[in-house]
Amino acid sequence: MTRSLESACHPETLRRVAIDPVTRVEGHGKVTLLLDDDNQVHQARLHIVEFRGFEKFIQGRPYWEVPVMVQRLCGICPVSHHLAAAKAMDQVVGAHRLTPAAEKLRRLMHYGQILQSHALHFFHLSSPDLLFGFDSDVARRNIVGVAAAHPEVARQGVLLRKFGQEVIRVTAGKRVHGTSAVPGGVHKNLSLAERDGLLRDVYQMIAWGREAVALVRSLFEQNLPLYEDFGSFAAHGMGLVRADGALDLYHGGLRARHLDGSTLFDHLDTDRYREVIQEEVKSWSYMKFPFFRELGPEGGWYRVGPLARVTQCDSIPTPFAERERRDFLAFEGGAAARSTLGTHWARMIELLHAAEVIKALLQDDDLLSTDLLVQGARQRTGIGIIEAPRGTLIHHYEVNEDDVVEFCNLIVSTTHNNQAMNESIRVVARQHLDGREITEGLLNHIEVAIRAFDPCLSCATHALGRMPLVLELVDGSGGILDTRMTPGS
Amino acid sequence: MTDTFLLDDQTVPFTPGQTVMQAALAAGHHIPHLCYHPEFHPHGSCKLCTVKVNGRNATGCTVPAQTGLKVENDIEELRTLRQALVQMLFAEGNHFCPSCEISGNCQLQALGYDLGVMSAGFRHFFPRRPVDASHPDILLDFNRCILCELCVRASREVDGKDVFAFSGRGIHKHLIVNAATGRLADTQATAGDKAMHVCPVGAILHKRVGFAVPIGERRYDKTPISAQALAFAPRPAVGEGGEA
Numbered sequence: 027m028t029r030s031l032e033s034a035c036h037p038e039t040l041r042r043v044a045i046d047p048v049t050r051v052e053g054h055g056k057v058t059l060l061l062d063d064d065n066q067v068h069q070a071r072l073h074i075v076e077f078r079g080f081e082k083f084i085q086g087r088p089y090w091e092v093p094v095m096v097q098r099l100c101g102i103c104p105v106s107h108h109l110a111a112a113k114a115m116d117q118v119v120g121a122h123r124l125t126p127a128a129e130k131l132r133r134l135m136h137y138g139q140i141l142q143s144h145a146l147h148f149f150h151l152s153s154p155d156l157l158f159g160f161d162s163d164v165a166r167r168n169i170v171g172v173a174a175a176h177p178e179v180a181r182q183g184v185l186l187r188k189f190g191q192e193v194i195r196v197t198a199g200k201r202v203h204g205t206s207a208v209p210g211g212v213h214k215n216l217s218l219a220e221r222d223g224l225l226r227d228v229y230q231m232i233a234w235g236r237e238a239v240a241l242v243r244s245l246f247e248q249n250l251p252l253y254e255d256f257g258s259f260a261a262h263g264m265g266l267v268r269a270d271g272a273l274d275l276y277h278g279g280l281r282a283r284h285l286d287g288s289t290l291f292d293h294l295d296t297d298r299y300r301e302v303i304q305e306e307v308k309s310w311s312y313m314k315f316p317f318f319r320e321l322g323p324e325g326g327w328y329r330v331g332p333l334a335r336v337t338q339c340d341s342i343p344t345p346f347a348e349r350e351r352r353d354f355l356a357f358e359g360g361a362a363a364r365s366t367l368g369t370h371w372a373r374m375i376e377l378l379h380a381a382e383v384i385k386a387l388l389q390d391d392d393l394l395s396t397d398l399l400v401q402g403a404r405q406r407t408g409i410g411i412i413e414a415p416r417g418t419l420i421h422h423y424e425v426n427e428d429d430v431v432e433f434c435n436l437i438v439s440t441t442h443n444n445q446a447m448n449e450s451i452r453v454v455a456r457q458h459l460d461g462r463e464i465t466e467g468l469l470n471h472i473e474v475a476i477r478a479f480d481p482c483l484s485c486a487t488h489a490l491g492r493m494p495l496v497l498e499l500v501d502g503s504g505g506i507l508d509t510r511m512t513p514g515s
Numbered sequence: 516m517t518d519t520f521l522l523d524d525q526t527v528p529f530t531p532g533q534t535v536m537q538a539a540l541a542a543g544h545h546i547p548h549l550c551y552h553p554e555f556h557p558h559g560s561c562k563l564c565t566v567k568v569n570g571r572n573a574t575g576c577t578v579p580a581q582t583g584l585k586v587e588n589d590i591e592e593l594r595t596l597r598q599a600l601v602q603m604l605f606a607e608g609n610h611f612c613p614s615c616e617i618s619g620n621c622q623l624q625a626l627g628y629d630l631g632v633m634s635a636g637f638r639h640f641f642p643r644r645p646v647d648a649s650h651p652d653i654l655l656d657f658n659r660c661i662l663c664e665l666c667v668r669a670s671r672e673v674d675g676k677d678v679f680a681f682s683g684r685g686i687h688k689h690l691i692v693n694a695a696t697g698r699l700a701d702t703q704a705t706a707g708d709k710a711m712h713v714c715p716v717g718a719i720l721h722k723r724v725g726f727a728v729p730i731g732e733r734r735y736d737k738t739p740i741s742a743q744a745l746a747f748a749p750r751p752a753v754g755e756g757g758e759a
Contacts, residue, residue: 086646088648088725090724090725090726091725093726094614098613098614199729200730203613205726205729205730206729208725208726209723213726213729428648428649429648429654430646430648
């Protein structure tokens with residue numbers, strides 16, 4: 027554990043280096059480092075500097091508006107918010123079991139989202155670091171550089187994402203911010219033409235998904251010492267699993283494993299999330315810090331997302347991805363499964379799994395059914411939990427008898443990972459920055475660790491690409507000694 | 516011999532008693548409007564239908580058609596004025612189209628598209644207006660009311676209930692309901708009332724059906740509001756005179 031780097035004893039005597047904003051992530055955040063005269067790191071923090079306020083302004087709105095409104099939290103994974111809210115509102119309208127068509131259409135939408143988001147993150151945002159090196163020439167450390175040096179990799183990334191977006195379009199009505207999930211089901215089925223159009227391409231997506239997994243594996247094989255240790259730390263983990271313990275990204279029970287491998291809770295009804303999770307507020311970040319109640323705020327923080335999911339599930343219910351899961355866990359005695367950069371590998375296994383699930387769903391005639399809606403007895407509380415691309419996403423609403431939302435609590439995936447990301451940058455700071463002169467390439471090491479989590483820092487902005495990297499050297503009294511600005515990537 | 520007037524230099528026939536708006540729509544000429552409704556007496560409040568009648572501004576929905584009038588409608592000066600009027604309506608309320616359930620069926624939004632409104636134009640007020648969700652079937656979202664008075668007129672003239680009224684003056688003018696509590700649930704309103712079916716925006720909503728129809732399949736997603744206003748304009752039956 028590296029929690030000691032959270033707060034320096036005498037910050038006034040240290041100089042401050044800021045990475046502001048962190049680039050090639052979704053949203054807006056910054057990293058601050060406090061260093062002494064010998065460049066030893068005494069404090070490292072990832073700050074989330076955006077304030078959104080959705081939990082407040084959703085109050086007073088009618089419940090049926092919520093699945094559409096809350097997806098404006100994010101331009102990258104709006105489907106996840108759309109579906110988590112819809113699942114919560116299913117409970118409110120008493121739709122405890124959707125029609126087969128409605129559930130499958132929602133699942134199709136969700137796995138399309140997983141596919142496109144994972145492709146975007148790996149190929150567009152992270153592959154430049156992995157293919158060129160963390161401190162390689164910043165001018166080509168971007169998707170354009172990847173397209174020039176590895177055109178086939180870039181092409182597959184772009185087309186994988188495009189396919190996922192197309193799945194979303196036909197199921198949700200739009201590529202971004204669709205509206206089809208409504209309380210109690212969906213308002214749209216799939217046409218034959220839409221289904222056949224996707225079926226035509228899905229086999230290629232599965233093939234490319236396998237290649238993507240192989241690519242990450244080869245990166246590990248080529249750089250094992252670096253990849254195994256880089257920003258790595260032991261953490262508890264949480265994710266949804268199916269009743270049989272298999273991976274299920276749309277619905278299931280909550281499973282959490284202690285960092286020692288023991289089970290903290292398993293198959294926990296998602297309605298009971300508050301019994302096991304609590305949130306803590308810290309003055310220096312707008313993002314809350316969740317932790318397992320049982321373990322307390324100091325030791326109870328945990329990790330969600332691909333690495334936690336793939337390492338904690340008992341199996342993946344599609345054949346190619348299951349094969350890759352077993353290989354991943356066995357690789358070098360579990361070295362990849364314990365490493366922060368192993369998240370990329372797990373993420374590509376999930377991308378492959380998503381493509382396989384999409385294929386299986388497209389072969390199901392239920393998608394063409396018009397039996398799309400159910401309703402039952404109204405209830406006040408709605409809790410919808412889903413595995414978004416970045417991890418467990420919790421939507422909780424209380425709806426009064428006039429159909430108006432009175433309470434809203436959202437714990438988004440990146441929030442769960444807040445402490446874990448901070449831990450990771452502290453590990454990197456010690457591994458790679460301590461005692462060395464700070465350079466852009468070294469600072470990018472910090473960002474590489476953050477990117478492994480695929481954070482969506484505001485879970486709202488669409489920013490990626492050319493964001494400037496601003497470095498400020500600050501003396502002990504707060505005066506700026508030097509500022510450097512480099513073009514973003 | 517048919518009575519006529521000139522609209523943008525084109526001859527428009529009319530029958531006695533028709534307004535410029537009614538005659539123009541019946542003849543296939545669109546004059547933008549929001550508070551005008553063919554089933555109700557004209558109100559002339561939204562000012563979107565402002566035209567130049569013999570060189571002077573007037574609301575087309577209230578000016579009686581007369582022989583010899585020279586009316587200007589499709590001119591840049593009026594287009595700019597109408598864009599500003601639409602921008603002001605957006606600025607006064609809270610019209611968040613991306614999450615509004617009436618998006619695609621909203622006349623204000625459709626007119627904005629039709630008039631080419633591409634920017635906010637004015638600083639938005641962002642007023643605080645809680646919804647009235649007290650009625651079991653109807654929700655009032657005052658954030659979107661544009662004060663067209665159609666619901667007031669419908670409730671008074673058709674339903675005979677006087678459920679709605681306006682209160683306040685000037686910028687403080689706002690829609691109220693006729694109950695001591697101020698709650699719609701405490702009025703005689705029912706979902707079948709005419710007043711519950713005339714709102715051109717998303718101020719009067721039928722509960723729990725908001726997103727039943729997909730975006731893209733809604734009324735103004737398919738055909739611009741100007742074309743629909745022309746297609747559905749009342750016209751005198753062949754061989755008949757009198758008001759349509």
